[in-house]
Amino acid sequence: MERKQFLQNLGAGAAFALVFPCLNGCSKDGAVGGLPVPTGIDFTVDLDSQEGAPLQNNGGFILKQFVVVAKNLEGQYVAASQVCSHQQTEEVRFVENDGGIYYCSAHGARFDQTGKPLNSITSNPLKIFQTELTGNLLRVFE
Numbered sequence: 572m573e574r575k576q577f578l579q580n581l582g583a584g585a586a587f588a589l590v591f592p593c594l595n596g597c598s599k600d601g602a603v604g605g606l607p608v609p610t611g612i613d614f615t616v617d618l619d620s621q622e623g624a625p626l627q628n629n630g631g632f633i634l635k636q637f638v639v640v641a642k643n644l645e646g647q648y649v650a651a652s653q654v655c656s657h658q659q660t661e662e663v664r665f666v667e668n669d670g671g672i673y674y675c676s677a678h679g680a681r682f683d684q685t686g687k688p689l690n691s692i693t694s695n696p697l698k699i700f701q702t703e704l705t706g707n708l709l710r711v712f713e
């Protein structure tokens with residue numbers, strides 16, 4: 572069986588996992604640049620679970636699938652790429668400064684909640700994701 576046929580038999584998902592095992596980064600210290608901005612995002616977070624606990628409080632955030640999911644200071648759920656639009660490190664976090672912004676500790680880029688750059692570190696907007704709350708399930712998607 573040839574490699575192509577083997578991969579076809581596995582199915583697209585399994586083939587992808589075999590061919591690109593480190594696509595989301597295999598760094599030990601989590602500080603390697605050049606990571607791809609997350610695409611195809613569509614996941615849910617149970618706000619009653621341990622994973623979702625930080626999202627109970629305004630200003631809290633979690634990291635999942637290279638997405639920063641936050642509850643902003645007004646109590647709304649927002650989400651953005653954890654991979655920075657400057658040099659693609661995974662250092663973007665939600666911080667409570669300036670009414671709640673995204674901040675990348677690698678070089679200090681700051682972005683508002685629409686992804687608009689707030690300083691001169693980069694002019695590239697940060698990718699933003701949609702959120703939808705149904706009961707205690709928060710969906711994050713493109």
Ligand code: FES
Nearest residue numbers: 655657658675678
């Ligand atoms: S990689 Fe985020 S500020 Fe440079």
